[in-house]
Amino acid sequence: MPELLEAETSGPSLRRRIAGCILVMPGVGPDGLPDADTRAAVRAGVGALHSVVDMPASDAARYHAAIRAEAEGAGIPSPLITGNLESGIGYSLGRTGTDLPYPRGIALADDPGLAYRTALLAAREARAVGYDWTFSPTVDVRTTDDDPILGVRAFGLGAEPTADLGAAQVRGFRDGGMIACAKHFPGHGDSAVDSHLGLPVIDRDRASLEDVHLPPFAAAIAAGVQTIMVGHVVLPALGIEEPASLSTVVNREWLRNRLGFTGVIISDSLRMAAISARWTPAEAAVLALAAGADVANSKCEAGRLPELVDAVVEAVADGRVSEVELARSAERMASLRDDLAHDRAHPGGAPLPTPGSLDGPMTWHDPARPRTVDVAGRIERAGELLLIGDSPLAARLAAAAGARGVVVRHDEREASAERVAEFASTSGARMLVPVLVPGTSVSAAERGRISAVIAAAAAAPSAATVIVNGMMAASGLAAPGAAVIVAPAVDAFGICSEAAVEAALDHLTAAAGALR
Known part of the structure; x- marks a missing residue:
């Protein structure tokens, strides 16, 4: 020893x-x-x-x-x-x-x-x-x-x-x-x-x-x-x-x-x-x-x-x-x-990117990107997006949609059932897109709020798609008349990944005709 x-x-x-x-x-x-x-x-x-x-x-x-x-x-x-x-x-x-x-x-x-x-x-x-x-x-x-x-x-x-x-x-x-x-x-x-x-x-x-x-x-x-x-x-x-x-x-x-x-x-x-x-x-x-x-x-x-x-x-x-x-x-x-x-x-492979080329935010492009969000229901075609929500995720969705050339309006107030109903009768050709970011552990109150927003969106005479951050199954949330996208975009620390933002928009803009 x-x-x-x-x-x-x-x-x-x-x-x-x-x-x-x-x-x-x-x-x-x-x-x-x-x-x-x-x-x-x-x-x-x-x-x-x-x-x-x-x-x-x-x-x-x-x-x-x-x-x-x-x-x-x-x-x-x-x-x-x-x-x-x-x-x-x-x-x-x-x-x-x-x-x-x-x-x-x-x-x-x-x-x-x-x-x-x-x-x-x-x-x-x-x-x-x-x-x-x-x-x-x-x-x-x-x-x-x-x-x-x-x-x-x-x-x-x-x-x-x-x-x-x-x-x-x-x-x-x-x-x-x-x-x-x-x-x-x-x-x-x-x-x-x-x-x-x-x-x-x-x-x-x-x-x-x-x-x-x-x-x-x-x-x-x-x-x-x-x-x-x-x-x-x-x-x-x-x-x-x-x-x-x-x-x-x-x-x-x-x-x-x-x-x-x-x-x-x-x-x-x-x-x-x-x-x-x-x-x-x-x-x-x-x-x-x-x-x-x-x-x-x-x-x-x-x-x-x-x-x-x-x-x-x-x-x-x-x-x-x-x-x-x-x-x-x-x-x-x-x-x-x-x-x-x-x-x-190991030799071979493409050269590494330069640090300066990484200074700004960069969009992730991959054929599988649309599959990295969970979608239930049929997303209807619409000429304009009306995003409703006061979260950073809603703001990021609005900015990214605008960068794609999509006609988008963002109401920066809380996405509630009452607000969705308020816009429903005047939305015209716009797609209503309430954006919800519940906590990582979704409380009973938050589940009730999500259900109420989806019900209000389903009752709207125009197209509606509700975006929910998190882990829940979209199929368990969707209702006739309102599609649901569950986007795993924001973690428990509030850090939002643009990859999920872009994946959600892949579905929304395809339905909206990706107007440019």
């Missing part, structure tokens, strides 16, 4: 090895480049930096280049640049690059080829901007309509199709030169609590775990996923009384031993209330690494890295964290970088 310890802990200093197992948030200085705290974290050997936000692609590329230059100047590996790229680089950076469909839209198309293409495109644009690692695909199997957080970010299908689509996205990300991450092990889809706000306690039995929630992760591993994110869920019926992300059983027994995963394990964000309500960032980092995470996803400010490292050094000294296991985590991170370099070394 002493020989093993000496062999496995040689190399970088303990502090640098620990820093290499931590993810922090970068800071931006007045010049748009890394601030002093971020540069210090890079020189300390921090393992990963999460995405900058609200920044055009070319500015993000400049920022990431400065990070790499800082690491090169220090003679150490550059931190991996991570991001939530679930609908493309715009998910993190704002309206820049190509907005791609959320997983729910891909599931509606029921096409692993589409899942692959979207991941490949997202990876190419992300790589052009300087990202290394995307925290996607989401392979949670959503089993409850009370889900408050996954929503359109989940495929919304059973275990087998989720596994197929998730595996296709893993291959697409890797072929595009990005590290993929399947999340949120061992499955977040039963939860009626948002772990950003509280700790979900899930009543799940062994059969459900084995038959429903683990297969998509096993498929992702078989497809070559390099990293897996462990979520903050408690599973008391299975003996998991602490958050899964801090459980040795979940990390080492279930994920390592049962599923045979040899890649990098990263915790879900430790700043979420499920964790931060009980532990400080330093305590949470210690607990995550002690439980078997290779990367503690701390997501605290870069300037707090030293206190996190200090806490882990103390935990190593008193035996709570194994120095041998830290050395193994460092080896996994080194292998991850080697895999990334290998994936990016």
Whole structure:
């Protein structure tokens, strides 16, 4: 054992090895480049930096280049640049690059080829901007309509199709030169609590775990996923009384031993209330690494890295964290970088886009696009669209319709049954298009409101199509005289993907004759 310890802990200093197992948030200085705290974290050997936000692609590329230059100047590996790229680089950076469909839209198309293409495109644009690692695909199997957080970010299908689509996205990300991450092990889809706000306690039995929630992760591993994110869920019926992300059983027994995963394990964000309500960032980092995470996803400010490292050094000294296991985590991170370099070394393929070409929002063009929304009922032909709604989705639909040359009017008040009835008698040749954005977990009151709006639209003498954001089946909403488009456009954080906007308009403008 002493020989093993000496062999496995040689190399970088303990502090640098620990820093290499931590993810922090970068800071931006007045010049748009890394601030002093971020540069210090890079020189300390921090393992990963999460995405900058609200920044055009070319500015993000400049920022990431400065990070790499800082690491090169220090003679150490550059931190991996991570991001939530679930609908493309715009998910993190704002309206820049190509907005791609959320997983729910891909599931509606029921096409692993589409899942692959979207991941490949997202990876190419992300790589052009300087990202290394995307925290996607989401392979949670959503089993409850009370889900408050996954929503359109989940495929919304059973275990087998989720596994197929998730595996296709893993291959697409890797072929595009990005590290993929399947999340949120061992499955977040039963939860009626948002772990950003509280700790979900899930009543799940062994059969459900084995038959429903683990297969998509096993498929992702078989497809070559390099990293897996462990979520903050408690599973008391299975003996998991602490958050899964801090459980040795979940990390080492279930994920390592049962599923045979040899890649990098990263915790879900430790700043979420499920964790931060009980532990400080330093305590949470210690607990995550002690439980078997290779990367503690701390997501605290870069300037707090030293206190996190200090806490882990103390935990190593008193035996709570194994120095041998830290050395193994460092080896996994080194292998991850080697895999990334290998994936990016393949010759051939089209050149990457330039960052400047991605600065503005770009329209996603794919033959499958119309199939990424759910449509029920016959959409009638009309000469003009009258959009009703006070949401950003309604505004985006109006702007995109206008950009297509469609005659469109937008009433920016709430889409209520009374307002629809008010316009119904005077709409003439216009198609009434109420736009509704209920919460991710649709309340009984919201369901009643949706039904009332659809009934009012159905009673209108003119054509009407109701657009509803979310996961509900369009066939269960449509009524004679009113078509329904369920568009998975807006997630629980209010981020709207233009891909679903354009897909909805593919149906509306075809019916409207695409007037130009």
